[in-house]
Amino acid sequence: MTAIAHPSGHHEEHYPGGLLRWLTTTNHKDIGTMYMTFALVMFFVGGLMILAVRAELFQPGLQLMQPEFFNQLIGVHALVMIFAALMPAATGFANWMIPLMIGAPDMALPRLNNWGFWLLPPAAILLTLPFMLALFGIGDGAIATGWTFYAPLSVQGGMGIDFAILAVHILGISSIMGSINIIVTIFNMRAPGMTMMKLPLFAWGWLITAFLLIATLPVLAGAVTMLLTDRHFGTHFFNAAGGGDPILFQHLFWFFGHPEVYILLLPVWGLMPHVISAFSRKPTYGYTAQVYSFIAIGLLSVVVWAHHFFTAGMPVPALIYFMFSTMSISIPLAVLFFCWIATMWRGAMTFETPMLFAVGFIVLFGIAGLTGLVLADVAADAQYHHSYFVVAHFHYALFAGGIMGVMTGVYYWLPKWTGHMYSEKLGKLHFWLTVVAFNLTFIPQFFLGLAGMPRRIPDYALQFAEFNAISTVGAFILGLSQLLFAWNIWACVRGGPKAEARAWEGADGLEWELPSPPPHHSWETPPVIR
């Protein structure tokens, strides 16, 4: 927690020391640090859960756990990784970087900011508490429906579902407050002369994310509230016998769930051009095109939701509409890929850790995009859907896309945050281990899906044994190599070679004009953009 080792000269403002400082802080850097720390801790919590799952799947037969517990682990793994690791990490970036990048002294609504963060720990506790309670014989464990809460399975389930519903409510409120703060900050606190079309792409990516969160989280909140009343107060929203419809839940859930994918990815797409441009020593290619692509993806993301349940059955025109609208997302996405590669083209590249992660991100996220394109096809989707093919696809999107993107940003800005350089050697080792182990884990899952292995099963037929064994070995290497990441960050916080204000030779942007680490209040005098 010494990430914010402020030079003593900046103590003109009084704030309490110790724990109380972190509880009461309204400083965007403190809050950003707390978000990032929370995300890292939860990343390991979610990772441990899935390693237990992969260990169970190492061989056919039930080895370590019963199916009920297996179902709880997969669902909570997803909820933790999405809501408690990836989203807080993105919000942590926003808190730390947006004021620095747009020339603002702090976020616009600092108290809201504090509240937004401190809602997260209680939500995380609510999510995982049922595991502990079950140890003491209370209830039957955590949510066992997968992260999707599909009714009527979730109407039937135990009290773990109620815990998860309340956790999602709290996480949703926290995200909406974060989004409001980011929108207000970007709209009102830009440095003089920074027009919207001079806004850093990272801020643009987050701006679209914030609007998507505000548009879709209330729908999720509504859906899980309806679930709660179905469970306890005698309503029949999702019960056909009472005039309801189980598929209604899927529509509501994925109206949130699909934009959620872009909520997780847009901040990463936003930070990517900064990193690529810095290490190519060349200005970002196609700024305007990227801004409009962000907007287009944001708009398209709310009209494609039903491709998540093609197998539920729907009219032919609906199938065709959702297929083509989904496919058309490939156009703005291809614009981004084009711009990333065009930024590298004829640059003067070096490959420090952030650039390695950025290149790894582009290639592996490319696989996610291309397999997404085939998944959009309804006919082929009938084979891929509910199978390990989908599991592999979305891990390419959310691990290689989301988490490796976050790692890119962490390595890129860590010198700025801490004032120290991290160990480049460890960083590169971390990158190569991550990339190799990630592919070792998830390439076999594509083939498992094609061969016909359904997802979310605790035990499988013998012809799936070999690929599952390989996948488990990969997962353990992947999990263990993340310890290097944590160690590297910790060591960098504690010390290391002094980082200059402009830590990277080719880095451009307002954040590099401030010393590393930046002063307590970022831009007391706003810079003037010409």
Next chain:
Amino acid sequence: MSIRVPASRTAAAPMAGRLRTWASLLPVASALPARDAVAAFSFNFPEPVTPIARETLAIHNEFMLIITILFVLVFAIMVYSMMNHRKRPGYEAATFTAPTSRLQWFWALLPFAILLFIDFILMGIPAVNAIIEMEDTKTKADMVLKVTGMQWKWQYEYPESGVKFVSTLATPRDQINNAEAKGEHYLLEVDNPVFLPVGKKVRILLTSTDVIHTWWVPQFGVKRDAIPGFLRETWVKIEKPGIYRGQCAELCGKDHGFMPVVVHAVPEAEFIAWQDAQKARIAAAASSSERTWSKDELMAAGKDVYGKQCAVCHQPEGQGLPPAFPALAGSKVVNTPLLSADGKMVPDGHVDRVMNGKAGTPMQAFRNTLSDADLAAVITFERNSFGNQRGDMIQPAQIKALRQEGSKP
């Protein structure tokens, strides 16, 4: 799927199987029977046996080719750039940020024109054709099969002939718990497989009694959800006789991984013979509800039904898995009076719970899936087992009478 598993991978060599699994982790698995290890690696869909599955495989192969070409092309450009556009003495980075000349605009926009063509023409047109064919469930259907998903088994019904039965996992629990060597079709075998004639267009109607399940046989190329309270449909026309195996594909609770689908595709004559045998079996079961059974008979039959239908949740010794699945040993419900004084069903009593289930829990209404004799037998068995000593019994004929009372008093 079955054809992918070589016959030698059976119970005979569990140790060898384990060794092969390890060996497959090595780059060269030649030290051990490599043929089997390699045969188990399948890199594409299993052999298609329906028009839809063939079309799906063709589309899949075409799309994989397209995306592989895209991947290689795009990243070849990037790798070229990474090799050549590096920082080195005397090398100046360019500063362009957008296309400037007309020619540059052409080259910048060309990839997107190609992508549009790929999306909406190259991939789009075959996809639309396949969708229309896949959803064409009604025209020229030769017969109907109704599939009902329930936790955690499938019920199959042939509306034309009235044949109806439940199909559950046949793999012994000891194999799952690694106490016994795993069989060739581990987890993909059932007690009552569903039979379908080859060369006939079968319209499949799907529904569920509890939660959403998904009926999937990879070699048929169809996967469709079974949704409680609604009918969904799909169709198959199996072109080749054989045994085809699949699984439930939608998470449906505890035993989601243990509700396989096994379809025997047979020539029509054989199908008719099978169907006649099923009809005879159903008639025999119906007549058995007329006669009076001895308690020993009921207990023996009940033990069998319990093992197949109830033990999954309530456990073989009736101890249950509380709190989700209550114990039957000493259960309050089991130990209610069998019938009311005037011979009616006791609301929320034992017979009511078995026949009508409990809403909002996985306890299902077995009146829909079990015969009169099976119900009488299993109720009698439960009342006189696991330390429950009610001493009474119920006859199939009584169950038959109770069915007339309606689903709920």
